[in-house]
Amino acid sequence: MSLAALPARLACRFPSLLAVALKRRRAAASVPRVHYGYWQPGPGGPSRKIERLAERFPHTPRGFNLLYTVNGNYCPVGLATAASRAGIPLVFNANGLHYKAWFGDGWEGQNARLRRIYQRAAYVLYQSEFSRACARRFLGADPCPGEVLYNAVDVQRFQPRKARSWDPRRPVFLTTGVFVRFERLEPAVRAVAALVRGGCDARLLIAGELRFEGGAARLAALLEEEGVAERVELLPPYSLAEAPSIYQRADLFLHMKYNDPCPSVVIEAMACGLPVVCAGTGGTPELIGEEEAGVAVPSVMDWDVAYALKPADVLAGIERLLRDYEGFSHRARQRALTRYAGEPWYARHGEVFQALLEGGNAAVRGSA
Numbered sequence: 001m002s003l004a005a006l007p008a009r010l011a012c013r014f015p016s017l018l019a020v021a022l023k024r025r026r027a028a029a030s031v032p033r034v035h036y037g038y039w040q041p042g043p044g045g046p047s048r049k050i051e052r053l054a055e056r057f058p059h060t061p062r063g064f065n066l067l068y069t070v071n072g073n074y075c076p077v078g079l080a081t082a083a084s085r086a087g088i089p090l091v092f093n094a095n096g097l098h099y100k101a102w103f104g105d106g107w108e109g110q111n112a113r114l115r116r117i118y119q120r121a122a123y124v125l126y127q128s129e130f131s132r133a134c135a136r137r138f139l140g141a142d143p144c145p146g147e148v149l150y151n152a153v154d155v156q157r158f159q160p161r162k163a164r165s166w167d168p169r170r171p172v173f174l175t176t177g178v179f180v181r182f183e184r185l186e187p188a189v190r191a192v193a194a195l196v197r198g199g200c201d202a203r204l205l206i207a208g209e210l211r212f213e214g215g216a217a218r219l220a221a222l223l224e225e226e227g228v229a230e231r232v233e234l235l236p237p238y239s240l241a242e243a244p245s246i247y248q249r250a251d252l253f254l255h256m257k258y259n260d261p262c263p264s265v266v267i268e269a270m271a272c273g274l275p276v277v278c279a280g281t282g283g284t285p286e287l288i289g290e291e292e293a294g295v296a297v298p299s300v301m302d303w304d305v306a307y308a309l310k311p312a313d314v315l316a317g318i319e320r321l322l323r324d325y326e327g328f329s330h331r332a333r334q335r336a337l338t339r340y341a342g343e344p345w346y347a348r349h350g351e352v353f354q355a356l357l358e359g360g361n362a363a364v365r366g367s368a
Contacts, residue, residue, distance in 0.1 A: 032057055032353035035064035035083075037074035044178055045095065045264055046070035049151065051240055056346045057353070064088070066353055071095040072114040080117040089122035089356040094131050094146075096261035096282070097138040101306040111138045118143060122356055125149045125349075127262035128283030134261065150287065151264045152345030153271045155337055160273035160329075161248035168322065169201055174250035174274065176207040176265050177257065182218060183308035185210075188254040189219075190311035191318060193226035204228070204254075207235035207246050247272035251329075252321055256314070258299065258306045260284050270294075271336035275328035277317040279309055287340075293332035295320050 034057045036050050049070055050059075067083045069075035070093040080090055097114065098107035118124075118139045124146030126132040132148060166172075175188050185206065192204045210216055216234070223229040238246055247253075253269035259282035260266075266276055266287050276294030278284040281301050288294040295317035300307040321328050 032066055033060040033064045034066045034068050035060055036068050037079060039074040046073040048240055048264060065357060072117045075117060077113060077116045080120045084120040090120050092118055092121035092124045094124055094126045094135045096131060097134045099303045101302055101304055115139045123352055127151060128286050130283035131261045149348055150340060151262050151267055152340050152342045153267045153336060154342045155271050158244050158268050158271035160333060164273060166251045171252060172203050172250045173252050173254055174205045175254040178209045178211060180211045182212040184256045187256050187309040187311045187314045189222055189226060191314035193228045194315050196228055204232045205235060205250055207238055209237050243268060247274060250274060255284060256309055267336060267340045270332040273329045273333045275321045275332050277314060289335060293335045
C-alpha cells in the first residue's frame with residue numbers, strides 16, 4: 001500500500017467522515033471525472049478493462065464526481081457507501097459472480113460484500129446476458145437501471161497480421177489468460193496433441209500466468225505424457241501494448257474457461273482474425289455468435305461443479321474450423337468490427353456518465 005493511498009483507505013472505514021470530505025472535493029458535474037477505486041495496472045480482465053477506459057476517462061484520485069468499479073474490484077464497501085452519501089453516482093460494471101464451481105468455499109461471503117456495493121449503484125453495465133443472469137441470481141433484483149454492454153477492443157491496434165496467410169498443414173493455436181485451473185489448459189493441450197498424432201504439424205502457444213497448483217511442472221508433465229513438449233511454447237505474461245503481437249503469431253484461438261462471463265481475450269483474438277474454439281457455457285458463446293466466428297464446445301452447465309471440456313469435443317471443434325478456416329477468420333474480424341469496436345463502447349460510457357451527472361438514473365437513455 002502506498003503512503004498516498006493510506007489516508008483514503010483508512011477513511012473508508014468511516015464512510016460518514018469520508019462522505020463529508022467527498023462533498024467538499026467533488027468536482028463540478030459538467031465533465032465526467034472518474035475514480036476507479038484503488039486500481040493499479042496489471043494482468044486480468046478487470047484491470048485491463050479499467051486500463052482501456054482510463055485512456056479516454058482518466059483516473060481522477062481527488063475531486064471526482066463518478067465512481068466506477070468492475071464487479072467491486074478495487075472498491076472497498078466504505079468507499080461505495082461514502083460516495084453514495086456524497087451524491088456521487090456509482091457505475092457498477094457486472095462481470096461474473098462467485099459460486100462454488102469457480103470460487104469454492106466462502107463464495108457466499110464474497111457475494112455478500114459485492115451485494116453491498118451493487119445495491120449502491122446508480123447504473124449497471126452488464127458484460128453479457130450471462131452476467132446479468134448471474135447478478136440476478138447471486139446479488140438479487142436489479143438495484144437500478146442497466147443494460148448489457150459487451151467488452152470492446154481497439155480494432156486499429158488489434159488487427160490481423162499484415163499479408164496474412166496460413167499453412168493448413170502447420171496451424172498455430174493460441175490460448176491466453178490467467179490460468180487458475182489446470183482444467184482450462186488440459187483439454188487444449190490434449191486436443192492439439194491428438195491433431196499432431198493425426199499427422200498435422202500443429203503448434204500451441206500458451207501466454208499468461210499459471211496459477212494452478214503445480215504450475216509449470218504440472219504442465220510439463222502433461223506435455224511429456226502427450227509427446228508434444230517441442231510443439232508447445234510457454235510465453236510470459238504480457239502487457240496490453242504487447243498483446244496484438246501475441247495474437248498475430250497464431251491462426252486459431254482456444255478458450256477453455258468454464259462459465260467465462262465476457263472474456264476480452266476472445267474479442268481481441270477475433271479482432272486479429274483468429275477463429276475461436278470455446279466452452280459452450282458462460283457468456284463466450286454470445287461473443288462468437290452461432291458458428292459465426294467460432295465453435296462453442298458442448299459442456300455441462302452447473303453452479304456447483306466446473307466440468308472440464310472433453311478433448312475429443314475440442315478436437316471436433318478445431319476440425320470444424322479448419323474445414324472453413326478462411327470463412328471463420330473473415331467473419332471473426334468482421335464481427336469484432338461491427339459489434340466490439342472501441343469507439344461505440346467509449347461513447348456509450350460517455351453517454352451514461354453524462355446522463356448520471358445531469359439528471360440521475362431516469363436520464364440514462366437506452367436502459368433495459
